[in-house]
Amino acid sequence: MTITRRQALQMGAAFAGAFALGSRSAFAQGEPIKVGVLHSLSGTMAISETTLKDVMLMLIEQQNAKGGLLGRQLEAVVVDPASDWPLFAEKARELITGGCAATFGCWTSVSRKSVLPVFEELNSILFYPVQYEGEESSRNVFYTGAAPNQQAIPAVDYLMEVEGVERWVLEGTDYVYPRTTNRILEAYLLSKGVAPEDIRVNYTPFSHSDWQTIVSDIKRFGSEGKRTAVVSTINGDANVPFYRELANQGVAATDIPVVAFSVGEEELAGIDTGPLVGHLAAWNYFMSVDTPENQAFIDAWHAFTGDTNRVTNDPMEAHYIGFNMWVKAVEAAGTTDPDAVIDAMVGVAVPNLTGGLSAMMPNHHITKPVLVGEIQDDGQFAVVWETAGLVPGDAWSDHLEGSKDLMSDWQAPMNCGNFNVATGQCGGA
Amino acid sequence: MTSRKPILFRLMAPHIAPAILALVAAAALVPIANLAFPPDHALHVPTGTVVLVGKWLTYALLAVALDLVWGYCGILSLGHGAFFALGGYAMGMHLMREIGPRGVYGHPVLPDFMVFLDWEALPVAWWGFDVFAYAAFMALFVPGALAFVFGWLAFRSRVTGVYLSIITQAGTYALMLAFFRNELGFGGNNGLTDFKDVLGFSLQADTTRAALFALSALALAGGLLLAQAIVTSKFGLVLVAIRDAEARTRFLGWRVERFKLFVFVVSAMMAGLAGALYVPQVGIINPSEFSPANSIEAVIWVAVGGRGTLSGAALGAILVNWLESFLTGAYPEAWLFVLGFLFVVVTLFLPKGILGALRSLRGRRRAADPGKAPEKSPAGATQAAE
């Protein structure tokens, strides 16, 4: 086959089109408001992120059914950053210069780190819906997932107080979120009087699939007389083989409970949870929470996907909250101009799906309840414990040496993401 | 065989010269179009495009480096992405050091990720990277040194063909796992990010972007010239001989492993340079750059553009990346079908890649016109020998 002249012309036209995309930025009144959806639809992260793309489409559809925003329709602009981190930055630029008023996206920390400079440079807005390690606060990013103090620490408190755990295995995938979370937890446990030899930290590579040795080590570590629990920050697709190995080696929750921070309804969908009943997870939302808002959300989700078996999970709720906050802020500001919306965001409060009212705080994190749930044999979680009220997200951990003096406040007059209270200066840039 | 021609003549071969001209012109004109014209002017090139094409140019340099070893010496490296990434890390480390006390924690020396993961002091591997010249040197030296050690071992023990390909793949895979480890001190999975400026110029400024674009274009032009100079020299003829019949070349008395080693090291350093130019433009370097899939993709660029044509490799890199960029935006759910189908079609119907197809088309036209004899190029000669 050879390329004909016509084909060459067509390709050239498409080529020029790709370039022109960059220059189109202004839009007339009455045109739809574009909302960027930046979630991987292929590659390793598609397994988690595709659902979030769908939920954004659903939320935008619902908003349009309600009459849109500022009298204009919303239009989702979906791109596929393909689990490729530099491609995330490229696609973010494409979305922003293509006229998106706000972008909802990213899952991994590295993808967020990759797009962050782009959002700051072009002064646009990103809503990030996943629980993460904290230690970041950008004027252009709103963090609607949990910071470590909204997930990890309450879960450990639960294990200590209710389950009487004295010995800890901190098992994680080797990347920044588990590293930071485990460092925070280690400092926290030591401050609670846990002996250093009663804490065992172990890291495995991404997609680790052979858990035989590690599970048998955990069994041994847990059989030395003190009540032991595993705190798991194992990522995504390594969880299925991990839980299978736990079940097969007979690690029952009554002996060694595992509390996970990255395992939700979606991850459990690939496992027979019968042998896992009693293992735990800490999140800010579970599908099983019985509130009218949640029921409506689940019904809408089932109707939208046309599949009543589809589950909902915590990052989906985070997008629900983030999207509603954005809508409210745009309405308050009367414009989608990023500066006006960013200023209007702080203080916005919208109902979450667990019956509370989540508010955006000056550090661009939100208030959330913390729930500890037990795995049930139908793949759902049953809430066994929750915090009394909502917990405000802490961008900078109080348990880490470098960050305990830092605070973030994006309101005037401070307007700083990393204000150092010890030196009284806005550190860094 | 071809007679020895003067070097300038050899460098200005018909498939190289237009590419060089185009690159030099782009290096000169694109920054002007970006900076001098206002955004609504017809000739304005948006910054987004400058950044995007600048990135593709560095990919193209990687493709040229790979074509040099694969197209002309028969070494199919499935790990060339590792050299690219190492060059990128060297530059990334410099950019991290240049942040200095402006990191979020305000630490005078340590990068942010070291502060919150509680590193006491700067690891030895990071020493000296605050000096740009040292970092630039390391961006070439580290890939070159790795290529030297690896090549010295592998070529001397005559590891060839798929065996070599698979162990290069294993090598880049091992490096990826190693760089994922936070203990190694290169930022783990997140890699190095949050760069602020280079040599005092803000990385977010349009002028810096345009300058980096021009540098990438010139580096690619330089890479093409260097590679062309190598392959059209007498040395290059031995390389081609090795590619086509390694044992015979050895029996003729050539020290095959030395030729291979030299060209492998040069290629690795070119890849390192590409990586070093890539990082300031994309603003992040992380271990997934080592992933074997990235190296395979580089091989595919070369194959699509035309193996053993140098400028074809560059063209392939730019075309495939442009296509990927276009499709992921236009058809986010279906682009893999299109791309995958394209690879199959190219392999089946364009065995010599796009440039090879164009050339044989031209060759056929010339053959039909007896007035012009088909021009002989080394690549053309070797293809006949296959």
Next chain:
Amino acid sequence: MAHLARTSIRLTRSVLVALTLALVLLAAPLVSTPVSAQQASTQDVETILAGFTRGQFPATLAAVDALAASGHPHAAPILQALSDRRLVFETASRRVLWQEGGQTFDALTGEPVAAPGPTTDVRVSNAVRRAVQTAMASLTLRAPNPATRIEAAVSILRARDLSQRAALAEARAEETDPNVQRAFDDTLAGLALVDPDAPEAERLAAVERLTARADAGARALLLSVPADATDAVKAAAAEGIAAIDRRLEIQGHVQNLFFGLSLGSVLLLAAIGLAITFGVMGVINMAHGEMVMIGAYATFVVQELMRAFAPGLLDLSLLVALPLAFATAGLVGIALERLVIRHLYGRPLETLLATWGVSLILQQAVRTLFGPTNREVMNPSFMSGSLELFGIALTWSRVWIIVFALAVFLALLVAMKATSFGLRMRAVVQNRRMAASMGIRTPWVDALTFGLGSGIAGVAGVALSQIDNVSPNLGQSYIIDSFLVVVFGGVGSLWGALVAALSLGVANKLVEPLAGAVLAKIVILVAVILFIQKRPRGLFALKGRAVES
């Protein structure tokens, strides 16, 4: 569909629970007498039950203990219901109810309740479950099922519940089943060791018994010899711990070896199809991983269909899936060979490009068809749980995978060496022209060979679906390791693939305890790279003229 099946699993489980409960109930009046001196009054039981409605775990725990001691005739079903999250209370009236088999019963009276008002679940933690287990133990020491009795003894020991010592000793005297006797004796020994009132002789005997038991649990008990024990007891315990440690160390090595073999057989399964398509045919088959993926998804489809149409035979789903996975992946392989690869013979490196494209297409096709998320493939009962052998727990799924990998290997070997198709295949590989002139239809042999390699990859997918994610990324995670195995073993050598896979697996598992999972993998990769320098043609290098090509 999955929903239905889950419900049916739950139903069977609750039927089982109900049966056990019925048996327990029959036994309860017999055993509850020695436990509680007198039956608590209705009022007392009401107070106890109120503990479940507070929504606080300490109150629930207290209620569990009190209820077990109360002699309340419905204590056993209530506690079991609590443990299974079937205990609720009416939100308004705070009346405690338990649900069983679709019916609701009043916890106080045991009467069925026709139309309960809105209810709230009584929350359960693992601590509550343990308390229930311990409490139930006192009720089930004489349960008819030996396994239940053993469980009772084990949970008494786990709780170190000294109050059960007398009851246990009594039950031991009447026990006839040797296995149960052993469990009771172990528990009695453990309790004797931690009982502050136990005499020295009894403690020494206990130490001896636990040392002989020599497992991690016994070690934990020996570690907790009370401070008031005599020096003789302490010395004996220390000696016992040392002995157990030695034994555990040896067991650890054996277990590591098993882990290594099991990892090796996973590698073998993943690589063995590639040993044909790449090793024998020379196709750099980047779509190999996707053939494995197709096999895994075939298993998923088979299970879903059987759930819908033959739920009783679900345990046999893997056997049904095997031929189907082989056929599906094999047909895809034949199609791939006929449409693409056949045009590329003699250009092996270009097969890399084409098959890479095919792998992208297949991945995206599966993503579009089945969605991007994991699909659940269940383990049949014979692949669940573990096999205890000399104190080493070998999980059944791993045992079967080792057996299966070796069986596939042998079958392939037989197919290659002892069938006429194998003969033709080898003939074509060795000398295509000669084979053709002998009347072999080489194009069909090529297609069938590629189909065989792909089919075997599909069969591997059936096995891998048992231990890994069934997702569109499944194939990608095995492709690099597979190529490494084939190259390390020597391209073209089946035996090479076997030895390479098993030795890589074992080496990985021997390094892992020393260096951790990540470093172990890096060490192995570097070792293979260095090994190839020593033997540039892999472990089992082919000899002859073909080598240079």
